[in-house]
Amino acid sequence: MNIAALDDSILGRHTPDPLQFAFTGKTQAHAGRGGRPILDPALQSLTLEAQLAGQPAAGRPRCLYLHIPFCRVRCTFCNFFENAASPAWIETYLHHFYDELARKADSAWAQAAPFDAVYVGGGTPTDLTAAQLQTLGEEIRRRFPLADDCELTLEGRLNRFDDARFEASLTAGFNRFSFGVQSFDTRVRKAAKRLDDRGEVLQRIEQLVARDAAPIILDLLFGLPWQDESCWQQDIADFLDSGAHGVDLYQLIQMPGTRLSELVAQGRQPVPANVPTRARMYAYGANTLEQAGLQRLSVCHWARDARERSRYNSLAKTSADVLPIGAGAGGQINGVALMQTRNLQDYQQQCGEGRWPLAMLMAPAQHGRRDGLIKASFDKGVLDGTVWAAQGQDGLFEQLRPLLNVWQERGLVDLADNRAELTLAGRFWSVNMAQGALLALQQEDHSKENVDVTQRTGGGAHSAPRGSNHPSHGGATGRH
Ligand SMILES: C[S@@+](CC[C@H](N)C(=O)[O-])C[C@H]1O[C@@H](n2cnc3c(N)ncnc32)[C@H](O)[C@@H]1O
Ligand code: SF4
Structure with missing residues (x-):
C-alpha cells in the first residue's frame, strides 16, 4: 500500500x-459499497428472479428486512420519514405488502434454509394496530422458515405502543423491541417534535421492562438542538436507570432539507453541537456505559446482559443475505444489492401487476x-x-x-x-x-x-484511475 x-x-x-x-x-451513517448499477427495469427483474429461483450460498447467514414506511408525526431531525400515517393508506399498503411477502416466501431461495434474524423497521411499525401487528408476526412465522433461535425485532416508538400492541406482538413471536427515544429531555424532545415528555417515556420503558418478556432496546441521538453536554449526561443516566437491555448511541447526521436544517437556518433553533463536542459526548456515553458494566457489541451499541444479542444489526453489516420486503426496503442476495421503490403509488402499482417493486439493483461488487x-x-x-x-x-x-x-x-x-x-x-x-x-x-x-x-x-504508463467513491445502495435496512 x-x-x-x-x-x-x-x-x-x-x-x-x-x-x-x-x-x-x-x-x-455507513461506509458505501461498490458494484455496478443495473438500470434496465427488465434486467433488474430478471436478475432478482434468477436469484430467487436459485439456492443460497451454503452457511451464509440469512436475514429478512420488512419496511413499514409510515409515521404519525415527522420528527425534525429524521432522514427516514416517508409517509404520513393514514389508516386507509396503511390498509392498502399492507394488502400489497403481504402479496409481495407471499411471493418472496414461496421462492426456492427463501425456502432453502432457515433465516437467522428478522427486522421490521420504518417508519414506525409500532404504530400498526394490535391486530395488524399480530398478523404481521404470524405471517412472517407461517411463511418463512426461521431458525429456532431466530431474533424477531419490532422497531418503533413508545408513544401509543400500548399493552394491547405489546401483548399482540409478543404473541405473534416478536422477541426484541427497538424504540427510538433520541433524548429523554423534554425540551429537546419537544423541539424535535417527539410526542411524550421525559416522565411519560421513562414510565413506559419501566412498564415494558417490568413485563420481562423480551429485550427492550433504546436509540439515543447526540447533537440535537438544545442537547448540550450536561443534558447528554442526564440522557445516559436516564438510560442506565431505566433498566432497558441495550442502547444505541447515534451521532446526529444533519441532512440538508430536513426540518431541523431549515429551523436552524432560520435561527428558530440553536445550531446543534459541533463535531468536537459530539466527539466528547460519544466518549462520555461510551465510557459511562462501560464503567456501568455494559458490554460493547459494536462501536455504537451496548448490551446490559446476554439477552440482547443484536443479531440482525451485526449480521446485516456483513455480507449476510438480507431479503427486503416493502416500499423503500433494501437488502442483498448473493452479493446482488437491491433497493425497492420508496414511492407508495409506484410500489402498489408494481405489486398489483405482479412485478417486483425495484428501484435499483447493483451487480455483485468485485x-x-x-x-x-x-x-x-x-x-x-x-x-x-x-x-x-x-x-x-x-x-x-x-x-x-x-x-x-x-x-x-x-x-x-x-x-x-x-x-x-x-x-x-x-x-x-x-x-x-x-x-x-x-x-x-x-x-x-x-x-x-x-x-x-x-x-x-506491453504498453507504456497509464495514469492510475482515481479511487471512486461508490454510492451506498441507500435502501432502508434497519441499520443506522
Ligand atoms: C428510522 S428511525 C425509526 C424509529 C422510530 N420511528 C422512532 O421514531 O424512533 C430509527 C433510528 O434512526 C435514527 N435516526 C433518525 N434520524 C437520524 C439522523 N438524522 N441522524 C442519525 N440517526 C438518525 C434515530 O435514532 C432513530 O431511532
Ligand atoms: S424518527 Fe421515527 S417517527 Fe420520527 S420521522 Fe423518523 S421514522 Fe418517523
Whole structure:
C-alpha cells in the first residue's frame, strides 16, 4: 500500500487529540459499497428472479428486512420519514405488502434454509394496530422458515405502543423491541417534535421492562438542538436507570432539507453541537456505559446482559443475505444489492401487476466479501487478521498494515501482531476509517489492474484511475 498517495482524509490528522480532531466530520451513517448499477427495469427483474429461483450460498447467514414506511408525526431531525400515517393508506399498503411477502416466501431461495434474524423497521411499525401487528408476526412465522433461535425485532416508538400492541406482538413471536427515544429531555424532545415528555417515556420503558418478556432496546441521538453536554449526561443516566437491555448511541447526521436544517437556518433553533463536542459526548456515553458494566457489541451499541444479542444489526453489516420486503426496503442476495421503490403509488402499482417493486439493483461488487468484512470489522471496532484469513481474506491484514501503522501513530488503533482494536477515538471515527480503508484498497486494486493491463498490452504508463467513491445502495435496512 502506497501511503504517500493517501491524504489526511484517509490517514486522519496528526493531532494530540484524535478523538476531537482526527477527521472533519461524519457525513454518512455507513461506509458505501461498490458494484455496478443495473438500470434496465427488465434486467433488474430478471436478475432478482434468477436469484430467487436459485439456492443460497451454503452457511451464509440469512436475514429478512420488512419496511413499514409510515409515521404519525415527522420528527425534525429524521432522514427516514416517508409517509404520513393514514389508516386507509396503511390498509392498502399492507394488502400489497403481504402479496409481495407471499411471493418472496414461496421462492426456492427463501425456502432453502432457515433465516437467522428478522427486522421490521420504518417508519414506525409500532404504530400498526394490535391486530395488524399480530398478523404481521404470524405471517412472517407461517411463511418463512426461521431458525429456532431466530431474533424477531419490532422497531418503533413508545408513544401509543400500548399493552394491547405489546401483548399482540409478543404473541405473534416478536422477541426484541427497538424504540427510538433520541433524548429523554423534554425540551429537546419537544423541539424535535417527539410526542411524550421525559416522565411519560421513562414510565413506559419501566412498564415494558417490568413485563420481562423480551429485550427492550433504546436509540439515543447526540447533537440535537438544545442537547448540550450536561443534558447528554442526564440522557445516559436516564438510560442506565431505566433498566432497558441495550442502547444505541447515534451521532446526529444533519441532512440538508430536513426540518431541523431549515429551523436552524432560520435561527428558530440553536445550531446543534459541533463535531468536537459530539466527539466528547460519544466518549462520555461510551465510557459511562462501560464503567456501568455494559458490554460493547459494536462501536455504537451496548448490551446490559446476554439477552440482547443484536443479531440482525451485526449480521446485516456483513455480507449476510438480507431479503427486503416493502416500499423503500433494501437488502442483498448473493452479493446482488437491491433497493425497492420508496414511492407508495409506484410500489402498489408494481405489486398489483405482479412485478417486483425495484428501484435499483447493483451487480455483485468485485471485492464484495472483502469490503463487507471490512465494514463489519470497523463497526465492531476490531480488525482481526486471523478471523479475516478464516473467512477467505488471507493477506488482507498485511495489505492494510501500512495504513494501520499510521493510524496507530495517530491514536486511532492499538495494533498488536495480527489484530488491531480501534481506540475510543477510532471508534468515534469508525465510519470515516472504514471508508478510508475501502478507498485505499480500491486504489491498490486499480493500480494492480493498470499493471496487469500494461503487462498484457506491453504498453507504456497509464495514469492510475482515481479511487471512486461508490454510492451506498441507500435502501432502508434497519441499520443506522
Ligand atoms: C428510522 S428511525 C425509526 C424509529 C422510530 N420511528 C422512532 O421514531 O424512533 C430509527 C433510528 O434512526 C435514527 N435516526 C433518525 N434520524 C437520524 C439522523 N438524522 N441522524 C442519525 N440517526 C438518525 C434515530 O435514532 C432513530 O431511532
Ligand atoms: S424518527 Fe421515527 S417517527 Fe420520527 S420521522 Fe423518523 S421514522 Fe418517523
